[in-house]
Amino acid sequence: MLIKYRVCFDCDNVLNDLTAKMLTVYNARNGTDYAPDVFQHYDMERCVPPDAAKDMTLLFTDDEVLGGLEPPPDAYDVLFFLHKEGHEVFIASNTDYRAAERKAVYLLRCFPFLTPERIIFIANKPLLGVDFLIDDDPGNFKNGLFTRILRTQPWNTASEVSFDHRIDRLNEVIPIIMERQKAESARANSLF
Numbered sequence: 001m002l003i004k005y006r007v008c009f010d011c012d013n014v015l016n017d018l019t020a021k022m023l024t025v026y027n028a029r030n031g032t033d034y035a036p037d038v039f040q041h042y043d044m045e046r047c048v049p050p051d052a053a054k055d056m057t058l059l060f061t062d063d064e065v066l067g068g069l070e071p072p073p074d075a076y077d078v079l080f081f082l083h084k085e086g087h088e089v090f091i092a093s094n095t096d097y098r099a100a101e102r103k104a105v106y107l108l109r110c111f112p113f114l115t116p117e118r119i120i121f122i123a124n125k126p127l128l129g130v131d132f133l134i135d136d137d138p139g140n141f142k143n144g145l146f147t148r149i150l151r152t153q154p155w156n157t158a159s160e161v162s163f164d165h166r167i168d169r170l171n172e173v174i175p176i177i178m179e180r181q182k183a184e185s186a187r188a189n190s191l192f
């Protein structure tokens, strides 16, 4: 018998391109030329002038930004594979309540095999009782009991918060999960 897991993905900048879309809209409206690698830290105010950071934060709930979100090319295949294999796939997002409904609609459109109760809006992700969390904000890993998988983004390359795995592409989660599944299933089966 193979052990099944609860696998939880962050939404923003893991299952969408929120920061890139936000900058596209910001640049168009302000005549600037920011690219996502301007954010070398998760705190935007440390990376761009305070007024720009404030305006950019407001854009995270902007209709044009939210309406243009797109998933990474391999996201559907990765989540569907895990779902099909019998794992419970969740998505946990620390989203402003004003954007929550639109995010949920986006996620259910991208991943139609998931049901609405698999989408969790939560600010304190270490409370989650899941086996894996895939996130781009290392702050969400502090004191979490899950396996911490950091999705590389410019703002976490210098992170000092510890994590278990770093991935550059979403499909790299599959061998990580399967390896643990193989080891733990073999151990569990040897007990019987």
Ligand SMILES: [Mg+2]
Residues within 6 Å of the ligand: 010, 011, 012, 013, 014, 135, 136, 137
């Ligand atoms: Mg995120």
